[in-house]
Amino acid sequence: MSTSAPPPPAPLTILLYASDRLTRENVRLALGRRVARDLPEVRVLEVATQPAVIVAMDAGGIDLAILDGEAVPGGMGVCRQLKDEVFDCPPVLVLTARRDDAWLATWSRADGVLAHPVDPMRLPDVVAGLLRGSTAAASSV
Numbered sequence: 248m249s250t251s252a253p254p255p256p257a258p259l260t261i262l263l264y265a266s267d268r269l270t271r272e273n274v275r276l277a278l279g280r281r282v283a284r285d286l287p288e289v290r291v292l293e294v295a296t297q298p299a300v301i302v303a304m305d306a307g308g309i310d311l312a313i314l315d316g317e318a319v320p321g322g323m324g325v326c327r328q329l330k331d332e333v334f335d336c337p338p339v340l341v342l343t344a345r346r347d348d349a350w351l352a353t354w355s356r357a358d359g360v361l362a363h364p365v366d367p368m369r370l371p372d373v374v375a376g377l378l379r380g381s382t383a384a385a386s387s388v
Contacts (some may be wrong), residue, residue, distance in 0.1 A: 252269040256287040259378060260308055261295045264300045264322060265315035265342075270365075271295070274313060274342075277367035285377035297325055304329060309337050311378055316343045316352070317363065325357035330356040 265271045271293045281288050292309070294300055297320050299381065303309060312329065314322030326339045338358040343349060345362060352360035359377050361370060 258290040259286065259310040260292055261302065262303050262309045262312040263291050263293075264272045264297075264312065264318060264325065265293075266295050266318040267315070268295070269283070270315050270317075270342075270363075273365045277365050278374065282371040282378065286378055289374075292366055296364065300325055300329070304333050306334075311337055311374060312339045313374070314339060314341050314357075316341050316348060318372045321352065323351050323357070326352075328357040328359050338380065340373060340377060378384050 263271055263274055265274065275293065277291055279289060292303060294303060294331065295318075297318075300312070300314070304312070312326075314326050316322045318325075321341075322341050327339055329336050329339060339356075340359040340361065341352045341355060341357040343352060343360055343362050348362075349360050358380075359373050361373055380388045
């Protein structure tokens, strides 16, 4: 009689858009392999251009997007475009240069906002909260 454990849940996919390689690296390192114990591992899909964001979102399978507001073009404009054009858009977290830019993130319809520099303790908590809200909404449908 074999009692094999169920397979581990599929990793959650986080789309990370930043035109700066160092920003992408800092975010990826802050996220680690798992943002919270109660969530599956995360897989980070890094992109450096706005067209690559659109291609990735159109392909589907993105559980959360993190967009750098300082990228060129800016992540806040990209966020607004995604919220306007992507049916059932996953949650979006926008990274801003200053805390005072949070109002722009509201304009962009971001689900969350954090200021640069990336805080490696706070980022996983915010991401986990957004993912939990997203998975709870998906399971209630």
